[in-house]
Amino acid sequence: MNNEVKETEVNGINLHVVETKKYKTNTIVLHIKSPLVREAVTKRALLPYILQNGTERFPTRKAIRSYLDELYGATLSVDVGKKGENQILSFRMDVSNENFLKDKTPLLEEAIKLLADIILHPTLESGVFKSQVVTNEKRNLKQQIQSIFDDKLRYANMRVTEEMCKDEPYGLSVWGYEDELDAITEGELFEQYNSMLTNDSFDLFVVGDVNNSDINRMVQNYFVFEGDRKPITNSVENKQKQEVSKENVVFEEQDIKQGKLHIGFRTNTTFNDDDYFAMQMFNGIFGGFSHSKLFINVREKASLAYYASSRYESHKGILMVMSGIEFSKYDQAVSIIKEQLGSMQNGDFTDEEIVQTKAVLKNQVLETIDVAKGHVELLYHNSIANKTRSVSDWLTGIDNVKKEDIVKVAEQIQLDTIYFLKGKEE
Amino acid sequence: MEKIVFEQLNETLYHDTLENGLEVYILPKQGFNKTYATFTTKYGSIDNHFVPIGEEEALKVPDGIAHFLEHKMFEDEEGDVFQLFSKQGASANAFTSFTRTAYLFSSTSEIEKNLQTLLDFVQHPYFTEESVEKEKGIINQEITMYDDNSDWRVYFGVIENMYKNHPVKIDIAGTIESIDKITKDLLYTCYETFYHPKNMVLFVVGSLEPNQIIELVKKNQGKKTFKEMGDIQRIFDSEPDKVAKKKEVIRMSVQTPKCLVGFKEKNPNRQGNELLKHELAINILLDIMLGQSSNNYEQLYNEGLIDNTFSFDYSAELGFGFSIIGGDTTEPDRLVTSLEKLIQSFVNTPLDKKVFERAIKKKIGAYMRSLNSPEFIANQFTRYQFNEMNLFDVVEVLEELTVEELEQKMKEHFDPEMFTVCQVLPK
Numbered sequence: 001m002n003n004e005v006k007e008t009e010v011n012g013i014n015l016h017v018v019e020t021k022k023y024k025t026n027t028i029v030l031h032i033k034s035p036l037v038r039e040a041v042t043k044r045a046l047l048p049y050i051l052q053n054g055t056e057r058f059p060t061r062k063a064i065r066s067y068l069d070e071l072y073g074a075t076l077s078v079d080v081g082k083k084g085e086n087q088i089l090s091f092r093m094d095v096s097n098e099n100f101l102k103d104k105t106p107l108l109e110e111a112i113k114l115l116a117d118i119i120l121h122p123t124l125e126s127g128v129f130k131s132q133v134v135t136n137e138k139r140n141l142k143q144q145i146q147s148i149f150d151d152k153l154r155y156a157n158m159r160v161t162e163e164m165c166k167d168e169p170y171g172l173s174v175w176g177y178e179d180e181l182d183a184i185t186e187g188e189l190f191e192q193y194n195s196m197l198t199n200d201s202f203d204l205f206v207v208g209d210v211n212n213s214d215i216n217r218m219v220q221n222y223f224v225f226e227g228d229r230k231p232i233t234n235s236v237e238n239k240q241k242q243e244v245s246k247e248n249v250v251f252e253e254q255d256i257k258q259g260k261l262h263i264g265f266r267t268n269t270t271f272n273d274d275d276y277f278a279m280q281m282f283n284g285i286f287g288g289f290s291h292s293k294l295f296i297n298v299r300e301k302a303s304l305a306y307y308a309s310s311r312y313e314s315h316k317g318i319l320m321v322m323s324g325i326e327f328s329k330y331d332q333a334v335s336i337i338k339e340q341l342g343s344m345q346n347g348d349f350t351d352e353e354i355v356q357t358k359a360v361l362k363n364q365v366l367e368t369i370d371v372a373k374g375h376v377e378l379l380y381h382n383s384i385a386n387k388t389r390s391v392s393d394w395l396t397g398i399d400n401v402k403k404e405d406i407v408k409v410a411e412q413i414q415l416d417t418i419y420f421l422k423g424k425e426e
Numbered sequence: 427m428e429k430i431v432f433e434q435l436n437e438t439l440y441h442d443t444l445e446n447g448l449e450v451y452i453l454p455k456q457g458f459n460k461t462y463a464t465f466t467t468k469y470g471s472i473d474n475h476f477v478p479i480g481e482e483e484a485l486k487v488p489d490g491i492a493h494f495l496e497h498k499m500f501e502d503e504e505g506d507v508f509q510l511f512s513k514q515g516a517s518a519n520a521f522t523s524f525t526r527t528a529y530l531f532s533s534t535s536e537i538e539k540n541l542q543t544l545l546d547f548v549q550h551p552y553f554t555e556e557s558v559e560k561e562k563g564i565i566n567q568e569i570t571m572y573d574d575n576s577d578w579r580v581y582f583g584v585i586e587n588m589y590k591n592h593p594v595k596i597d598i599a600g601t602i603e604s605i606d607k608i609t610k611d612l613l614y615t616c617y618e619t620f621y622h623p624k625n626m627v628l629f630v631v632g633s634l635e636p637n638q639i640i641e642l643v644k645k646n647q648g649k650k651t652f653k654e655m656g657d658i659q660r661i662f663d664s665e666p667d668k669v670a671k672k673k674e675v676i677r678m679s680v681q682t683p684k685c686l687v688g689f690k691e692k693n694p695n696r697q698g699n700e701l702l703k704h705e706l707a708i709n710i711l712l713d714i715m716l717g718q719s720s721n722n723y724e725q726l727y728n729e730g731l732i733d734n735t736f737s738f739d740y741s742a743e744l745g746f747g748f749s750i751i752g753g754d755t756t757e758p759d760r761l762v763t764s765l766e767k768l769i770q771s772f773v774n775t776p777l778d779k780k781v782f783e784r785a786i787k788k789k790i791g792a793y794m795r796s797l798n799s800p801e802f803i804a805n806q807f808t809r810y811q812f813n814e815m816n817l818f819d820v821v822e823v824l825e826e827l828t829v830e831e832l833e834q835k836m837k838e839h840f841d842p843e844m845f846t847v848c849q850v851l852p853k
Contacts, residue, residue, distance in 0.1 A: 022457030024435075024794045049734075061727070065719035069784045073791030096791045100435065103787075136727060143733045143754050146681035150754075152574050255679040255853055258570040291512040300506065303563030306571055324571045352513070359515035359535070366459040366534040367517075372798070 005379060006212045010219045012229030016379055017215050018207040018372075024100050026108050026208030027372035028093040028115060031380055034200040034232070036087045036169035042176025043184055043192040046137055048078035048089045050189065053133040054123030055114075067114065071107050072096040076115075083384050084270075084315025085169040089196075091115060092373065097209050108210065109218055116222035120197075128186040129193075138181045145178045152421060153322070156260035160320065160419035163250050164264040170316050201231045203383050207372040242266050244414040253424045260421040261333055263321040265341075268412045271314040271385040277397035278405035282413075283312040284357035285349050285406070286340060287321060291356055293340040293349075294321065302336060304329050315384055319413065327422045334418065344410040347403065354403060361398050365391060427640050432818045435797065439818065440636040444647050447624030451807060452639050453631040455800060461632030462532040462800040463541055465548050466808045468627075469620035470525040471598040472745070477659040479619040484661050487616060488607040489593075490565075490600015493522040495613050497561055499529065502552045507543070516540045524594050525743045526812065527620075528805065537634060538642055545628075545646050551617045553610045562605055569599050576850045580684045583674050583848035584750055588690040590670040591663040594746045622655045623647065627811055629804040662745055667692060669846040677853045684850040685758035687765055689840055691747030698814040701742060702823050706789070707835045708740040708749060710827070714785050715772045716751065722768050731761045743813065749839065758849045766845070773836045777829050786824055793820050 006017045034044065058064045068074045074095040081088045095111040098104050123130060148154050158173055165171030204223075206215050244266055269279040287294035287310025298308035308323040325333050343349065368374035369391060382388050389397070427442040440452040471493065475486045499520070500507045511518040516533035529548050533540050572578045582597055589595040599605075630639055669690050696704050716722055716738055726732045735753035742748075755761045796802045807817040 020457060022455070023798045025791075025798060060724070062719055062721070062724045065717070066784070069717075069719050069788040071791075072794075073788030075792075075795070094795055096794045100794055101790070102434075132728070136730070139730055140733045143682050143735075143756070147735070147754060150576055150680040150682060150684075152679075256574045258567065258574050289512060289517070290508040291506075295508075296506075299564055303560050304567070306564055306568035324567055326567070326570075356509070356513045360512045360517065363460075363515040363517065363532075363534050367532060370458050370460050370800075 008216060010216055011223050011225060012231065013202040013204050013219060013223055014383060015216065015219055016203065016205045016376075017210065017212045018205070018375060019210055019212060020207065021209050022370075023097070023208050023372055025094050025096050026111075026206065026210055027376070028095070028111060029205040029373065029376045030091040030115060030119070031203045031205075031383075032089040032196060032200045033083075033086050033203070033384070034196065036082070036085050036172050036174070038172060040192060041087060041172050041174065042180045043189055044087055044089065044196070045080045045174060045176040046134075046141055046184070046189060047193055047196060048080065048091060049137045049140060050129050050133055051118050051122050052076065052078050053137070054130070055117040056121045056123060057117055058114075059123045064114070064118070071105070071110055072101060072103070074107065074111050080174050082170070082174045083380075084313075086315075086384065087174050091118070094372075099209065108208070112206075112215075112218045113222045120223065120225065122193075128190040131186055134186050134189060138184070141176065142178055142181055145173075145175050148173075148175065152254070152256055152258075152260055153324070156262045156419060156421045157320065157322065159250070159252065159421070160262035160264050160417055163248060163419055164318070164417040170318070197225060198227070198230055199232050201383075203380060205376040205379065207375060242268065244416045247415055248417040250417065250419045252419070252421050254421060255424050256421070257423065258324045259327045259330065259423070261323045261325055261330065262419045263334075263337060263415065264417040264419070265319040265321070266414045266416050267312070267317045267319050267409065269409055270317040271381060272387050275405060275409050276314065278401050278409045279312060279314070280361060280398065281354070281357055281401045281406050282344060282409050283310055283319065284361050285353050286310055286344055288312075289357070289360055291353075291360070293343070294323070294337065297336050297340060298323055298333060302332065304333050304336070314381070330420055330422070338415070341410070341413065341415070345407065345413075347407045349406075351403070354406070358398050358401070362395050365394050427636070434821070435818065437797070437818065440640070442640055444623065444644060446647055446650075446652055447622070448647060449627045449811065450640060450643055451627065451629045451811075452634070452636045453629075453803060454634055454636060455632050458633050458800065459534045460532050460800065461534070461537045461630065461634050462530065462804055463544055463628065463630040464528045464530040464804040464808060465544050465628050466526050466528040466626060467620050468525065468625050468812045469527050469616075470523050471596060472524050472593040473620065473660055474593050474596070475661040476619060478615045479622070479653060479655055484659070485615070487612055488600065489596045489604035490598070491605075491608055491612060491616055492527055493599050494561065494565060494605055494608050495616055496520050496522045496527050496529075497565060498553055498558065498613060499548060499551065501557055502547065502550055507547045510543055511540065514539050514543065518544075522598055524598065524746075526809065528808065530804070532800075537632075538638070541630065541639070541642060542646055545643070548621070549650060551614060551621070553613045555610050558608065558610050558613065562608075565599060565605055566602050569597075569602055569605075572597070572599065576678050576680050576684055579676055579678065580686050580848050580850045581750065583676055583850075584686045584688040584846060585748065587671040587674050587846040587848055588669045588688060588748055589746070590666055592665045592746050593662070618653070619658060622652055624655055625658060627808045629808055631800040631804050665746075668843050671846060673847045674849070676848070676850045678850050680850055680852050682754045682756060683758045683852065684753070685755050685761050685847070686750055686752035687762060687845065687847050688748050688750045690844040690846070691742055692838065692841065692844060694742060694745050694747045696742070697744060699819070699823065701813055702810070702815040702819065703827070704835070705740055705742050706820070706824055707827060707832055708839055710785050710789060711832055711836050711839070712738045712740060712749060712751070713788065714777065714781055715769065717785070719784075722772070726761070726764060729764070731755055731757055731764055758851065762847050766842070769840050770842070773840050777833055779829060782829050782832065786827065789824055790821055793824075
């Protein structure tokens with residue numbers, strides 16, 4: 001069921017290796033974590049995109065891509081994400097297992113070496129990043145930021161977070177801010193890069209038909225940092241209970257056809273807490289699935305929406321509800337959603353709903369670890385929270401939740417912000 | 427039951443054709459927790475004009491009915507099938523494409539129960555006037571959601587430009603007006619015609635024992651009776667050999683314009699290995715021409731005409747096919763001019779043998795990666811099967827491709843007559 005995970009520290013990197021024969025390719029993921037900071041967020045968002053533009057050995061983006069193709073179409077993708085109050089820079093690679101090919105080039109070792117080069121030996125000009133590369137990537141990031149506006153669901157999600165967490169790092173956009181881009185210099189970026197190498201936490205995951213000691217040797221040989229790494233240990237969690245004094249309601253208008261209703265709740269429960277599993281159960285019964293209260297009541301019974309669901313961000317302890325509705329159905333939708341929370345708090349859910357949700361949640365975890373990248377994300381939650389929960393801990397944790405535990409977490413949940421993106425009045 | 431071994435890939439596929447005509451495929455996957463099953467009918471949004479089972483006259487049905495039917499299948503006398511699946515620890519879903527409607531579940535426990543639920547709910551239609559009316563509200567919101575989605579609009583816009591008559595140009599979900607015309611009786615007519623086991627494929631992949639699965643399916647199907655049925659007659663109007671429209675501009679609430687260009691397939695009648703070879707060839711040509719390791723990509727990127735959203739794809743089915751290229755850009759018109767120019771210069775230049783070989787390698791790697799995914803295997807295998815191709819022949823066919831074949835195909839496919847543009851611009 002579960003594949004054993006081997007964890008070691010190599011050259012200041014937390015290395016996680018999962019040995020399994022179920023895939024035809026091997027997966028490498030590097031997550032680089034640092035606390036979300038207003039002054040750094042835009043610059044850091046640029047870094048992974050700049051780094052994939054050339055190394056000392058492969059000095060252009062095209063040279064890197066040609067080499068990846070040569071390695072039987074190894075893939076490399078970079079991304080920026082948010083986990084709790086951290087900004088995560090991610091590099092993901094996937095490379096064929098040569099055992100399934102006629103050609104026996106050691107593809108995995110070449111891929112790890114390339115990733116190390118991308119992180120540690122970028123192509124430079126006068127000691128900093130190339131200006132053409134920086135110009136291109138600023139433009140690319142600018143369009144990336146604008147694309148959030150263009151995708152109304154993502155936009156509404158960003159806006160509700162921004163409104164709800166105005167004075168918290170979590171309210172920052174991990175893609176940074178468009179108006180800051182022009183002023184950023186190559187030198188400042190390079191400084192940010194050096195700070196990343198010294199101060200950020202590196203978690204490297206390798207999943208596939210691999211051997212842990214081989215991987216340790218490769219990382220030892222290729223991920224060689226100049227000077228000492230002083231990773232900032234886990235950012236302190238925001239533990240104080242957040243009381244919501246009054247519901248914050250924000251309306252915004254755009255030229256669109258469907259209203260996007262996003263509601264943010266404070267749960268006061270995070271990944272580290274003992275009632276984390278009760279919270280997962282709450283989310284499952286309330287809005288996580290197609291058997292949940294939101295789906296049944298907003299969609300099936302009232303025909304108000306195509307989607308109505310909730311998502312729990314466990315490191316920050318926030319629950320987001322989202323639904324796409326007709327503009328005129330705002331009051332009805334909000335009141336149905338509030339009623340569902342009320343019924344959760346009153347214990348108005350059946351044993352059958354509990355059994356059902358336990359089955360679906362356990363299934364979800366087991367399915368997640370069937371996908372290499374899914375397994376990595378599950379393991380990374382542990383690193384983020386500095387807590388070790390194995391898959392079997394997870395399964396027992398869910399099984400042990402009782403109805404009163406769910407009611408208890410439900411009682412702590414408070415509505416913080418309602419955000420509604422609607423059409424322009426004619 | 428037939429057993430087919432693919433040695434190089436280390437996969438074994440089991441196949442059986444049941445008495446009622448249902449094709450069953452089973453692929454055991456070692457080490458996986460989950461089992462994934464799809465039950466698919468060869469019936470999609472393009473099948474809107476056909477002779478209903480047991481009748482003589484052809485019937486034209488409202489746009490979006492295949493998708494509407496997919497939604498309604500999840501309800502029976504007892505209520506909602508989603509509830510039953512989740513009690514059995516499974517997650518269920520469905521989708522409708524141009525040519526297929528697929529029902530699926532995945533789960534890590536109670537596989538046999540879930541498989542029976544899948545077979546039973548798809549083979550048990552239950553529609554009432556009231557539930558049909560109720561569904562219209564939900565689907566209207568689905569349609570409105572896509573109306574606001576600029577990526578979807580530009581993609582459908584470019585397909586709409588290509589076709590004058592073929593129903594591929596119709597949005598899969600239909601329109602608010604067209605679905606309003608859907609009735610309970612029309613749903614039954616479509617169901618009876620297209621959900622016959624002879625028109626369906628069951629694919630089960632994951633941690634399972636093939637003999638057990640086939641026994642269960644046989645027993646389940648043996649208990650049910652179906653009408654006699656001949657070949658389904660589908661009617662398509664003839665489609666001209668050129669695009670219906672050269673350019674379309676859609677105004678929406680966006681900050682960065684979106685621009686897609688497309689080439690309509692001239693000969694969309696390939697099936698079997700001929701189609702497999704053709705679609706692999708065109709996809710490889712696109713990759714050589716515009717992939718991230720190409721000179722063209724580097725040039726477009728450095729000139730600021732494309733960003734990370736730039737992509738391309740070729741897809742084909744019986745009756746239609748197209749390649750689509752593009753993404754977000756601040757200069758949509760300059761992007762079109764540059765693409766036109768570089769594509770024409772590409773098709774007039776001989777292919778570099780080394781680059782060709784690298785592209786083949788890359789495609790083999792991508793194919794291997796896709797075999798990690800039970801979802802991909804089940805869905806693609808079914809699509810291949812409906813087109814008389816075999817998913818596990820891909821590497822063999824790739825290794826047979828030659829530079830000469832590709833050079834011939836590129837001149838045929840990237841024809842300026844077949845070229846069209848769709849852009850989404852800020853309001």
